[in-house]
Every structure is written in structure tokens, then in C-alpha cells.
Amino acid sequence: MRKLSKSKQQASGGLDLIPAESCAIPADGQACSIMPAVLADEPAGSVEKDLSRRRFLGMFGAVAGATAVLGTGVELLSYRAYAQGLPKTNNWTGNSGMTGSGAADMASTQAPPTHQWAMVIDLSMCNGCGSCTAACQKAHYLTPDQTWMKVFELTDTTGQTYHLPRPCMQCENPPCLHVCPVHATFRQEQGVVLVNQDRCIGCRMCMAACPYEARYFNWNSDVKYPPIPVEATPEFPVPQRLGTVGKCTFCVGNLNHGLLSECAAGCQMGAIYNGDLKTDVAVNSAGTTVKLSKFLDDNNAVTFKPEQNTHPRVWYILGHGQNLNADASTAKS
Amino acid sequence: MKETDINESALLNENGQRDAEQAWAADVRRAAIRPTIGRASVAWKLSVTVLGLVVLAGLGAWIYQFKRGLGAAGYNDQAFWAVYIVDVVTFIGVSYGGAVISAILRLTGQSWRAPLTRLAEGTALVTVLIGALFIFPHLGRPERFWEIPIYVNTSSPLFWDFMAISTYVLATVIFFYLPLVPDMAIVNKTLGRADRPARFRIYKALSLKWMGNERQRRLLHSVLTLISLIIIPLAVSVHSVLSWAFATTSRPGWMESVFPPYFVIAALYSGTALVIVVASAFRKGYRLERFITKRHFVRLGYIMAALGLVYAYLTIADLLSEGYTGITSGWIRQTIAGRYAIPFWFYVVFGEVLPIALVAVKKTRNIKGMTVASVGVVIALWVKRIVIVLPPVTQPLIGGFWGTYHFTWVSITITVAGVAAIPFGLMLLFRFLPVLSIDEMEEMGELGSVEQVSKETLAVQKQAPAYAYANGNGHVNGNGVGMPEKEVQL
């Protein structure tokens, strides 16, 4: 009640915006659905902090601060910090959503799930060096054939070779998610499609459904992982489970710490931009910050295989003479 | 097998004599029951042991694969579906043939079916169980199979596969059991209580106090008609849903509207072929020459050839439209003239040309010819399914190179174990249950079951029941070996 009276005092400052009304407006409905989830169970008096963007970066306190200092150079540490900051039951139990204490934990420790992660790949900048693949494989302890980020060598309409880095497209209409019989594949709040390897039954229907060949199976038990002090999560599935499927996670743990994904950070050419549809920002490893929508617009960015109706969250900026869709069917065999 | 195992008195009529019909009934009972209550022959024991060892080897290979991962079976990211999904489709497919053949012939009142129904339904039962079990080696995490009915995703084709296959297994079990009820009573009548008390009790329970009276017959008949009516659309749906596991993906070569009928016909085709193979094997091994005759094989051969032609038509329909436009024809090129050409043309030769030729040419239209044709079809359709599954899986969707699937000893052992499990399961099954549908065969009579079928023939034959093999004293000529096989012009 103390809070209520306080807010009433402040509300007397000539304000016409009240939450009930804004929630009634359909356009605002989405905002309303998020804000209460963030604010619901938090301690009183921290509103302004909560609403700060900076707070978001510092959400895990000192650990995250250390991460920020170390910058993109840290690998395992950021994941550790990330995993330690997460409640045990974060919302990756598939379709079931948050329940019980998990929901409370989440509300009190996690930032608003309002980022909508995306990626832009500037093909004219890509020289096919494969450092994105190498960085990804190193960070996730992948076997050499598990190329979550794979660089394809294709031929454009002028007969020139060009390179196509292919992460998971994080489709907004993901076929892999539709066909999973046990909801092991799910889409978290930030639009990233993840795999719950503790539920996956290994039927590989998702591999059949993915038009981008973006999914990789854990075929063999003889993969050696170093001792990793945190539990595997869908965001950072290391060590991976035998007999389940894995794929690019967009390094969503990195992104939520203000770090670039491993592939973007590893790209010396600055061809890979991590972006956020919500704040309309994209950044590459060179520190170039662009307005995402304008960047995509100005450069005629395209998505890969739009005819599949998957609505990818990864956009490509084409160089001269390149045509993703024509090339896809004339792959060399 | 000793003659004394069978209670001879049970085979006689009220007058203590054998008339022609009684003699037929006696022979049927003798042939059907002896393998179950007689002593097991050395050949039977040997076969079951060998087959059992093969099945055990398959189980061992599966445990090895479970520990090592699916990589041990030759799988990789560019061949993520391969031999086990082919086995699932093949085994459930052949099962479908047995069940539908039996159901259709039952519904259309084909009396010649009588000696075949038990074998066909038994084959359906055994193969559907094997096919369903092959889902486990297919999965990377078989121990989590229970999640499918728990975390239901109705969008997933696999959920509907699960529903369809489980329903079909239930229907097959019921469809196998119900016609068995009268036979259980007959077997029990033959089997003395003292000989095998445990078995006697089981048979008695299963026979449901069957007396063979009018009302019981009417009940059984109507229920069987209902289940026959259910099992046909059910079997169609099972194979359609299986095909949609492929056709609902966007892979060129799988996303085909022709797939459901394509799979259904393939299942019927291979299923009919397997019924012929099983009938041929059990005819020899269980001395059923007198009951399952050339006519049965030729008729089944006709059905098989017709299905084979439809299947050839669907294969062409599948390949032509995409191959013509060339939009996504990489997999077609590889199928016809590339890396999958050998299995594809193997199918064309042994799955279409050879069997249809063997049926078409009068000289080979006999038991041996039909058996050879059927063996060809069963193997060739397994190969054909490899050709259906692998090219779309291994094709590059974005760029790069074709993937390859290498058979390993693990996948070969498990598949061979599945094949061996068919005769293994059937031999065990018919060690406890009569291999012929005694009641139906008695009901149809010899003429209906074997000689058939035109009413004129029936009438003529009834007037002069000259049975060369049953003499006036009611003595039956041995085991039915050396019977002059009635050659019936078709």
C-alpha cells in the first residue's frame, strides 16, 4: 500500500496515461503483456532502475560487470556468468511456460525478454575465411563436421565464386518446431529457436524439415568435452547430449550480455552483424553501429529461401550479381 | 510327430465313421494341429535356434548402437534418415499387405482364402510388431519414446504416426485373435486335458466356450465384418501418415502429393508378395501342400502383378513431373543415372519386370515362379525404399556435395535380425496356434477352399466326390505328402 500511495502522489503531477487504458489499446497490448511480467514480483522502489537499459546489461551484478570489462575476449566466463545468473527452471521446458517458483525466479533475476535478436550478413564483405565457423566450433566444443555456422561456396550469376555463411535462420515460422513430436524445439521470448536436449528423442524429423540444413546431430559417444562447471542449457548446450540434435543458438547468452555472437565477433571482415529488431540496432565486430531497418532497407537485404515461408531472422546483403535463390538449386553435385 | 498325439476319436462323426466331408475336416485338423501339439521336429528346433540367434545378434548390435550412438550404424548429418526408417516402412508395409488381403477377401466372400487367412493374419501380426520395434533403433534417444504421447504436438507428423501405428497394432491383434476363437475350441477338443494341462487351460480360456452354434457364428461373423471394414481404411491411413512424415517436409523428392498412394500401393504390393513367400515356405515346412495349392499362388500372383503395375505407374508419376521441369531434379538424376542408379534399376528389374513377367508367362505361372517373383518383390521394394529415402536426404539443399550413407555391420545385423524375426515369430506363433484356419476351412469345405469356385464345378464335384487320397476306410494317406496335386485350369 505504501507503494500505491506513493504512486498516487506522483500521479497527481498531471498525468493522463494510466496503465488500464494503455492496456486496453490493442497496439499496446503487447507492451502490457511484457511489462507486468517484468515488474510483477520485484522489490519495490526500483522502478527507475528496472526501466533503465543499462540495468539490463548489469543484470547479473558483479559477474556481468566483469564480463563487460573483459569484453568480447572472454569465452567460457561469460557463459558461466550467464548460466549462474539463470534460474534453474528458466523458460525452456518447451510449451509449458513458466510455472511455480521458476516464474518468480525468472521475474526477479532476468531482464525483460524484449530483445528480438536478428542477424545481418553482408555477403559483399565475406571472403570465406571460415573464422566464424572456427570461432563457433571452438566456443561450443563442436566436432569438425558440426558446422553450426557453415560457409558455403557458391557461384553467382556472373560465374564468380562467393561465400554464404549460414547460421540457423531463427525462423519466425520454424518448420523444425512444427514437426518436433515432443516440443523439444521451442522458440524463446527473444525469437531464438532452441533445442531442449534433455527432451529431444532424436527422431531427426527437424533435420528433415529444415530447408537450410542448419541442424546437426550428435551421432557418436566418443566426443570428448573438457570439464565444464555449468549445466548444459538450451542457450549453451555444452556438453551436448548423445543422440539428440543441436544447432546454432545465436549465442543468445552472449547477446543478453551485450556481447556479440561468437561468429560475429570472430569475423575479421565485419560481415556479420548482430541485431535487435526491437531497438532497431545492428552491430558488427568492427563496432559499426547501424540502424537495422534502415540498413536492411538501404542495402536491399533479403532472406534466404523466402518461398519456404519460414520468415528468417537472418538477412543477407547481396554483393554484385548474387542471387541466393537461383544459386540454391544449381548447387554443384 | 507321432500319430498318437492326436485324439483320433475326435475326428470321427457321430456314427464313428468318416464321410468325405469328415475326412476333409480330419485332414485339415491333422495338418493344422499337429505342428502345435505334436512334438517339435528337429528341423523346427534347428531353424528356431538359428533364427533366434540371429535375432539375438540383432539385439546385441542394437545395444552396442545405443551405447555408441547412431554413428555406429553409418548415419551422419547428410544421411540422417536411412536404413531404420526404411525398415520401419518396409515391415509395417508388408504387414499391411497381409491384413488387407485377408480383410478384402473376407469381405468379398472369397472362399478360397480360407487356407491362407491364418498365415496372412499371422504374418501381419508378426511384421507389424517388428516394424513398430524398428522405431527404437531409428531413434537417437529410444528411452525417451514415452514422451511422444505425453508432450503431444499435433503439428508433428510423428505424433500422427504414433497414433496410426498404435491403432493399427491393436486392430491387427484383434483381427488375428477373433478368427482364432473357433479354432481354439477345436484344438482343445483334440488336445486331451491330461496331455498338456497348462495349454489346455489357455486354449479353453481363449475359446470363449465356442460351440459353433448359429448365434455364436452370427456374432463372430458380424464382428469380423466390422473389423475387416475398419482395418482397410486404417491400413490405408497408417501408410499415408507414414508417407506424410516424408511429404510434409520441404525436401525435393519428398514433398510429393503422390506419396500417400505411393506408399499404400508399395505396402500392398510387398505385403502380397510376403504372403506368397510365407505361404510357400509354410506349405513346404508344415506339409500344407494339399490345402495351399497352385491356384492360391496364381491368384495371389495376379493380385500382386496388378499392384505391381499400379506401383510402376506411381513411380513414373513421381519421377516424371519433377524430372521434366528440372526445378529440383538433382535427386532424380542421381536416382536414375547417378549414385543411386544401381538400387533403382535393381528395383526395376527384380521389383517390376521379373515378377510381372513371371506372372504373365504361363509356363512360370506356378508355385515356384510365383515364389521367385515374390522374393524378388519383397527384396526389391526394400531397396526401392532406400531409393526413396536416401536421395532426398543426401542431396545438398544449399550447395556443396552429396552425402553418403555407408552400411555398417551394426545396421546390417539389426536389419537382418528383423528379417529373421519374421520366420522366427511365425514359427513360434504356429507352435502354439493352428497354422490353418480350421473352422473356416471346414465351413468352406474342400471344394470352396481348394478346388472352387464356380457353382457348376461345385455341383458337379459334389455329385461325385472322388477323393483319390481318402480311401473308403477313412484312412488318410499319411501326412498329405505325395498327394497328386490337383491342377486346375485357370
Place this chain on the structure above:
Amino acid sequence: MKSLSRWLIAAVATIGSVLVVSGTAVAAAGQSSAVLDLAVQTVSANGVNLALSAQAGSGASGQSVTFFVQTQEFSSHGWMALGTSVTNSAGEATYTYTPTWTGTELFGAALGSSDAVATPSVTKSFQVLKDPPGVPQSVIEYSRPLGTEGGIFVKSILSVLALVWILLLGSLVLVVWRMPRLTRASVDTSQSGRN
């Protein structure tokens, strides 16, 4: 209750109470020497569109002014060019911007086109306390094929399936239950009354 109070608190400090802080700075070298003055001025009726205006001095008409916002998503905290507009006769350039995030937004402006300048010469902060509409805020859900558990199609298929199970199991139960009770030979016997 909690969330309501929070909303009210949020509302208090919200868009109505616009801070108009003046800041001045000399434009970057190589550009016009006019003094640029950035203001975050107006708030549209629904409270989300911000009018940024930059005053380049009364004589500086027809000059390009690029507006920036500092990004917070990644640790580089880069200055993101929002757009460029041209000063009017009064030397004022305006740019309407829809904030994308609640919290403190740091805006900036510089003389010159966005190709020419990468960092602002003047900056000003502004608090946005309400999520603006019109940008994706939660996961866009496409309907799954056959996925709407309440869908009539899925429901009808499941009903048919249930019917099949009932028929199959019913047949079995019927036979098992009824058959032993039909041991009398004829329907016409007195027993028929029991049916």
C-alpha cells in the same frame, strides 16, 4: 496490485514530463562553425514519437544535420545514425524519432550528412518510460499446421480415432463377454428373453 502501482509510478515520470535540457557544443572541425543546439522537444499525442530538433544558428539554413542515438545493446555502445535532415530558414533541423526502448536514451546531433560524420557533437539524454508500440515486442507466433489443439480438423481426426478405438476394443469386449453366453443352439429358445 504491485504491477498497478508500478504502472502508476511509471506513468508519473513518463512522457508527459519531458525534460528539455539545453546543451551547446561547437560542431566538429571541418564542418560549419555554427553552434549546434539539440533539443528533445515534443511528444506526440500517444506519447511515443519524439521530435528532436537541432538549432544550428539563425544564419545556417540549408545545412545537413545528422541525428544520433547511443545504442546500449552491445558493449561497444556505438552511436547510431538515425537520419539526416536539413535546417530551415531559422537554422533549425527537426527529426521525428520513435524510441525503441524504455529507459534513458542518449541522443546526439552533428552538422553534416550521415556519410560524413560518425559521432555527434552535442548530446542530450531523455527518459522513455513506456514501451512504444509498433516494434516487435514479443515472439511473433505463426499458427502451426494442425497445431491448434482446439482446431476443428484436429478435433475431428482425434474423434474418428477415438471412435475406431472404441469400435475395436468394443468388438473385442463384446465377443469376449457375449460369446460364452451364447452356448444355447438356437435363438428361438426361452433364453432369448434374456437378451
